[in-house]
Amino acid sequence: MSEYILEIENLTKVFPGVKALDNVSLKVKKGEIHSLCGENGAGKSTLMSVISGVYPKGSYEGKVFYKGTETNYHSVKDSEKEGLAIIHQELALSPYLSIYENIFLGHMKTRLGFIRWDDYIRDSKKYLAQVGLKENPATVVSKLGVGKQQLVEIARALSKKVELLILDEPTSSLNDDESEKLLNLILELKKQGITSLMISHKLNEVLKIADTVTVLRDGKSISTYSVKDDNLTEGMIIKDMVGRVLTHRFPERETVPGDTVLEVKNWTVYHPDYHGIKVVNDASFYLRKGEILAFCGPMGAGRTELMMSIYGRSYGSSCEGTVYINGKPVDTSTTQRAIQSGIGYVSEDRKSLGLILIQDVKTNISNSSLRKISRLGVVDTQREIEEAEKYRQELSIKTPSIHQITRNLSGGNQQKVVLSRTLLANPEIFIVDEPTRGIDVGSKTEIYGILNGLVKQGKSVIMVTSELPEALGLADRIYVMNEGRIKGMLMKEDATQEKIMHIALVN
Structure with missing residues (x-):
């Protein structure tokens, strides 16, 4: 039997105007913590979506093998039935339901048409204990902090008998203490035989818990390292991620504050x-x-x-x-x-408060400065295009054009769009x-x-x-x-x- 729980061969995924994945190959061993690193737009989240069935079979080229068998997923439910669970950066919990309802949502069973709620409350305690969450299962999820909501997501995955857990930036919204607890939980799950595939930009966390690291750049798989055997360092990962050595993470400047x-x-x-x-x-x-x-x-x-x-x-x-x-x-x-x-403001929650994701890049850049680019109450569309194009170039926003829908951009490029909008307001x-x-x-x-x-x-x-x-x-x-x-x-x-x-x- 193969030592690999997941094998990806020559995977290519194309969106209109963008090749998100370009002949990517990857192998994940059973029971390991495998980290996926790369710049925003490198194709990490797209790869995870292909593996988990968000993008169904037929929408990509190449092959995905899970537990030795080629997958034929048409939805996330198909992958969940086989013990594969994905936890996205933006949590997918229902804020108005309780903890135990969220844990079993979508896979509750009935008896004679009735749900035995007491059984689910009892069973949820087992999974909450497994992730170290001591809250009352009847607590409404919206009353929990982000760190505890993350644990509820993992408890939900455990309730589905997960064998491969995919985590997309699991600590991005957590403080140091919450991050430490979550990383220790992932290590504990490893002891229980659960394989984890983790996307993270926090390289210190990657080196702390990962056994293997794969680097993507521009949709291609660049390198795979054994953290221990290759004496992997942050510098080695960064060099492969960006294609160059970054000598100064924080650019130097002379500071002479005024009044x-x-x-x-x-x-x-x-x-x-x-x-x-x-x-x-x-x-x-x-x-x-x-x-x-x-x-x-x-x-x-x-x-x-x-x-x-x-x-x-x-x-x-x-x-x-x-x-x-x-x-x-x-x-x-x-x-x-x-x-x-x-005063200009760039929100921490760019997707909910900073951007209108269904609008294009141009509109998102201009929508706080409409008076500035209008004449007699009518938007000067040529000026709007010129300003958007200016910031696309100055901030190196990676997009086929300023008419691209904003939700199709990577997180880093979405953040540059938010900054562009604030910069235009001056x-x-x-x-x-x-x-x-x-x-x-x-x-x-x-x-x-x-x-x-x-x-x-x-x-x-x-x-x-x-x-x-x-x-x-x-x-x-x-x-x-x-x-x-x-x-x-x-x-x-x-x-x-x-x-x-x-x-x-x-x-």
Whole structure:
């Protein structure tokens, strides 16, 4: 019997105008953790979708063998029946159902036309214990944090007797502690004989748990390494991913911040549903001209809520406090007023809040600046095309044309579209929330260069990030938040990961 649970031979997948996979071959051993690395647009997610039946047999060229037999999947249900489960980066849980209902959703059995709910509640506890989740099975999923929802997804896969678990960026939305727990769970599943195929841009995590690493670039399989036998390093993976050596992950720049351009005083934000709960409590901070200012802290610290509330009261039932720009109080109570005040915002959730995925690249770039490109209330379509084409070239957005539907772009290129839209609006203050979440190393470096270019022009940037090396590598100053409060501030020269965590958890 073959030692490989999954074998892919000469796989090619073509979309209109794009060859997403080009003669890819791959072998995954039973019981191993196999990681798939590559830049955004390299074809990783497309490959996972072919393996799991999202793209059915006949829509691609080449062969996929699972447990020694060529697959003939026409839907994800077909692959699930054979013990193959995929967990996407955007979780596929129903937020209004309970934990146990989500675990068994789609494969519940009835007796005489009735569902025995007590049996499913009892059975769910076994799978929750297996993933280390101690919540009541009747808890509604929307009440859980992202890390716990991820565990519910894995529990659901276990309930389907999974043998091959595919994970697409499983830790991209998790903090360090949650990521550590999830990685340990994947290692525990390995001990139970479950094979994992994991996509990740976090190379330190890849090297920590993976047995084998395959690198894709431009839709082609470039290399496969044994982490242990080949003494694999991050540098080796990056070189194969981008086709060159990246000597500076964080581009160097000289920093000479000027006067204060933004000041927020005594800012308090109340929960949108529970109006008596303070999500942000009496926060005060300032931002200087030509500066990158980072906000760090654990998940749920209130960083995103603080920024969204400043930008047009986009979060919260009510807000208290004052926003000053260039020393004068301003009204940012709507997004339009915030934009008019010179504030631009790039959301952490680009797919739900940053983009209209069914529209093309051109429209997504221009939709915050329609007044700027209009005459007498009518959009100047030629100007719109010129501006979109300009940013496509300047930000190296990989797309066949600016008329491509945005959902067809990779995550990194979607993020560049969001940045282009904000750049076209030309604000003086840029708020970027998790600007490199789910983005490969090469695209990260490009986005860091964009942010550095902004401050070089005299613009100012507020960056919310969960990646402490990113904050340390880019920011001039770092504010640390936890439990809705700003706990402290560090200058670049004084900041370390240990100091940031100490301020967040001890102060």
